[in-house]
Amino acid sequence: MEILADPITVNCRKVLAGLKLIGADYTLTKVDYFQGEQKNPEFVAINPNAALPALRDGGLVLWESNAILQYAADKVGNASAYPTDLVTRADVNRWLLWECGAWFPSCYVFLVENCVKPLLGDSTDQSVLDGEAANFHKLAGILDARLGGSAYVCGDHPTIADVVVAAPMHLHAWQKLPLENHANLVRWMSERIETAPWWKETHVGEGFTVSEAA
Numbered sequence: 001m002e003i004l005a006d007p008i009t010v011n012c013r014k015v016l017a018g019l020k021l022i023g024a025d026y027t028l029t030k031v032d033y034f035q036g037e038q039k040n041p042e043f044v045a046i047n048p049n050a051a052l053p054a055l056r057d058g059g060l061v062l063w064e065s066n067a068i069l070q071y072a073a074d075k076v077g078n079a080s081a082y083p084t085d086l087v088t089r090a091d092v093n094r095w096l097l098w099e100c101g102a103w104f105p106s107c108y109v110f111l112v113e114n115c116v117k118p119l120l121g122d123s124t125d126q127s128v129l130d131g132e133a134a135n136f137h138k139l140a141g142i143l144d145a146r147l148g149g150s151a152y153v154c155g156d157h158p159t160i161a162d163v164v165v166a167a168p169m170h171l172h173a174w175q176k177l178p179l180e181n182h183a184n185l186v187r188w189m190s191e192r193i194e195t196a197p198w199w200k201e202t203h204v205g206e207g208f209t210v211s212e213a214a
């Protein structure tokens, strides 16, 4: 499997961490996000959305980070990372869709305002952050309630749902995500996610720095 990605971005880190959790072999072809290489015609021919990441595997070209993880887990046959029983799989799929449709867009507001804009010399728009706060707390509360009843998002061991849901908050301190009232979410992130090898090996630091291991 060839992954075309820039390890600093949310959805690329998600895929790289997920592939490590799954135990899938892959090669990484870097497409530089801040150089805008995702907009180059060669990459747009692979992903017409001009967005990272993408996968090539034999004749398959696949984009959408969550679809890439679903494919990779099924290809490897890792039923721990992506359970095959009907009910648990439905649960995992539900969180994947929730992340893409609701959680990522909310966390992304904080990433843009508190990380990307200052880095590019632009100023944070507090009114945008204030406008997103209620929605963020609603969503974080949903996740917090789930994590109050189980160690991981879908049970007692990590699945791709954990990687997918953690990714949009991967720079939570720098993003200044207002997590103080979501204790289960904070505990899960610090004790279950940030201690995991697949997360540490794909570390992204403030300023969008990556280690060699990434």
Ligand SMILES: N[C@@H](CCC(=O)N[C@@H](CS)C(=O)NCC(=O)O)C(=O)O
Pocket (backbone or CB within 6 Å): 009, 010, 011, 012, 038, 050, 051, 052, 053, 063, 064, 065, 066, 100
């Ligand atoms: N739903 C897509 C979102 C992909 C996406 O938005 N990727 C960002 C990086 S995390 C991107 O490349 N955006 C294009 C841009 O900002 O030019 C996925 O999960 O793969």
